[in-house]
Amino acid sequence: MIRIENLTKTFGRNTVVDNLSFNVERGEVLGFLGPNGAGKSTTMRMITGFLPPTFGRVSVGGHYVVSEPLAAKRLIGYLPESAASYGDMTVNGFLSFVAELRGISGDARRRAVNRVVDLCFLENVLYQSIDTLSKGYRHRTCLAQALIHDPEVLIMDEPTDGLDPNQKHEVRNLIREMGKTKAVIFSTHILEEVDAACTRAIIIDRGRIVANGTPGELKAMSEAAGAVTLAARGVDAALVANKLGELPDVARCEAIPAAGPDAVRAYPRDKTAAPLLARAVIEMAERENWRIEQLRTEEGQLDEVFRKLTLPDTVKK
């Protein structure tokens, strides 16, 4: 649905987006991650046809954005970063205006407005001017605008920014729901959202893709992924660590005070052998008569992966 080939954007001498290539198909929700200034918004602006690329191209539903902008833009619903809207208009007026520009007229326009008003919970503020609304409502008004023509492609720049936890939850559900039938790209800094809503995530740093995979695959890149954490009541953590360290599959062990006073984490030599590691740890515990309070195989932490991939080299350990 969305094809991005060698997309590059430079501002003066500054390369903001550097040779990005990826595809997003219908039924996918792509999370776009990266630190501030990584080029997320610039990439989205090029996909939606607001900024022309310096090099490379984007096609949406088979239409190149640069050569057939109108055909491509018709397929796209876009929520810009600022969630801007015309402050002097009422919510109803604004949504009708957008529907008009989208070529929806007459009765269909009324139905389209009603549909997005329901989806984004805007009934209460329909006739208020947008300037007088709280940030959450303004944000949802702009989201409603992006959905009004039931687009096949949805591009959202930080859709949950500035929302309260309940609204965030609603918006994530909405994104997941939309993702079943559309191609969705959204950017975020909030890593939980990747788990909550994405089928795939891309991490970009300084304009380049540094990771591309399902949330599970990304988490598996974390150092802790596949490690086994064990807490045994009344047994000294140092002793447990020593014993576990004797296992052939264990590379090293350390106490993890954050997970509990007695918690010890054993890192595998080989990440693919993680299930075997858990069994070996359990057998060891049985032999030593430890009373297991807690035992789990770590999935890995997205934030750790994110930090590892996006910290400047000088800061990396």
Place this chain on the structure above:
Amino acid sequence: MNPQSLANIWAIAKRETVSYFGSPVAYVFLVIFLLLTGFFTFTVGNFFERGEASLASFFTWHPWLYLVLVPAVGMRLWSEERRSGTIELLLTMPVNAWEAIFGKFLASWFFLAIGLALTFPVVLTVNWLGDPDNGQIFTGYLGSFFLAGAYLSIAGLTSALTRNQVVAFILAVVVCLFLILAGFNPVTDMLTRWANPAVIETVAAFSVMTHFDGFQKGVIDSRDLLFFLSVTGFALFATALVIRNRRS
């Protein structure tokens, strides 16, 4: 022009017009415009003392009044979109940039036309007092309308250059002032001392004054019409270039 283009222009012009009347700018503009035209016509322009049934003392002031008032109407056209970020929304809709530019221009031109139309009492007055040449008055209004359009397109252009409305306003005033002064008699008289007449002719040909005067004499000269339309067209075209090249 296809129907969708027309629909887009209509939608954008409608939104812009409603937004004018939703803000105090519209009413402040209309009141000040009417007060000032009245003041200049009757007091400074010596409408009564002239003893002639014409609106010459009314129209003479329009290039000067518009110099300040039209940039005030046009300055927000694009800088406001840029400042609030709605330009990103507008230009990612399935709308051509020229449709947006034209729609916005038409809306604000229509607004200026309303201001101009509200000066009708002066026409009634002159008709009541005497027997003026209403054809001349009509062409006077036409000239004034085209002059407003030319200034407005320039204000729209400077507005597209910056997100700061004050900067847009000042730039527009300076450009419009140049267009007045190029053919303003005190300035051309000064130039005769050291420039040859051909140069002065050329410079004066760029002036709105020369072309505006034609309309005041009751003549619709195709050259005058062409001048105003080409200034307007050029400024709108330049606006499109600016918007294409300065998006973020």
